[in-house]
Amino acid sequence: NGYGSMIFFSFIIILKTLFFHKETPLKLKQAHILFAEIMIVGSFFMPFKLSRVQAVLTSYWLGIHVPLFFIGYLSLTTAFFASFFPQMKQMEKKEMKLALLFIFSGIITGAFWAEISWGRFWGWDSKEVWALSTWLFVLSYFHFKNKKEQKMAIITAFISMILTYIVVSFIVP
Numbered sequence: 001n002g003y004g005s006m007i008f009f010s011f012i013i014i015l016k017t018l019f020f021h022k023e024t025p026l027k028l029k030q031a032h033i034l035f036a037e038i039m040i041v042g043s044f045f046m047p048f049k050l051s052r053v054q055a056v057l058t059s060y061w062l063g064i065h066v067p068l069f070f071i072g073y074l075s076l077t078t079a080f081f082a083s084f085f086p087q088m089k090q091m092e093k094k095e096m097k098l099a100l101l102f103i104f105s106g107i108i109t110g111a112f113w114a115e116i117s118w119g120r121f122w123g124w125d126s127k128e129v130w131a132l133s134t135w136l137f138v139l140s141y142f143h144f145k146n147k148k149e150q151k152m153a154i155i156t157a158f159i160s161m162i163l164t165y166i167v168v169s170f171i172v173p
Contacts, residue, residue, distance in 0.1 A: 005066075005070075006039050006040070006043035007040065007043050008070065009039060009073070010036040010039040010040045010043070011036075012070065012074055013032055013033075013036040013039075013074060013077065014032075014033065016032075016074060016078065017032040017036075024088070024091070025087070025088070027085070028081055028082060028084075028088065032077075032078070032081055035077065035081070059116055061109055061110075061112050061113030061116060065106055065109040065112075065113050066106075068102050068103075068106035069102070069103060069106035069110075071098070071102040072098070072100075072101070072102030072103035072104075072105070072106055073099075073103070073161055073165070075095040075096070075099040075102060076096070076099040076134075076138060076154075076158060076161055077158070077161075078091070078095040079093075079095035079096045079154055080155070080157075080158040082095060083150075083151050083154045083155075092154070096138060096142070099138050099157070100135070100138050100139060100142070103131070103134060107128075107131055107132060110131070126172055127164065127168050127169065130163060130164035131164055133160050133164075134157055134160040134164050137153055137156045137157035137160050138153075138157045140153045140156075140157075141153040141154060141157070
């Protein structure tokens with residue numbers, strides 16, 4: 001559910017911030033922690049309890065698909081915050097590569113899950129389209145050589161990620 005996923009995402013942001021990237025500037029670590037804290041506060045506005053679990057949610061593909069997206073989203077979040085620190089360009093690029101890989105992997109495994117659950121690999125629903133859009137924005141980062149264009153690609157991908165996760169998941173339905 002929304003509450004659990006936001007708490008989980010906040011938790012992995014904090015873990016990554018505290019235990020990885022030792023060379024990360026303090027201000028970047030503080031930005032990550034603040035973002036995680038905002039997500040934790042936001043999670044209290046999400047539904048707490050689960051209703052009966054639908055059969056499509058019992059597929060093992062769900063257990064592969066969702067963590068891949070979370071890792072991709074975590075890497076995109078790290079790249080987003082790193083993009084505000086010129087000395088973190090290498091980290092930004094590395095995290096964008098990870099975001100590209102994991103979000104794409106999430107899309108592919110989501111297609112297998114959809115095939116088993118709904119009998120089709122792709123249905124052009126809003127969640128699928130926005131997930132693909134986020135991945136395309138991440139991909140666009142690698143086609144730009146200008147730093148301003150790369151930063152706009154990261155910002156656009158980050159906003160798309162937020163729209164995919166919050167708006168499409170919780171507001172549109």
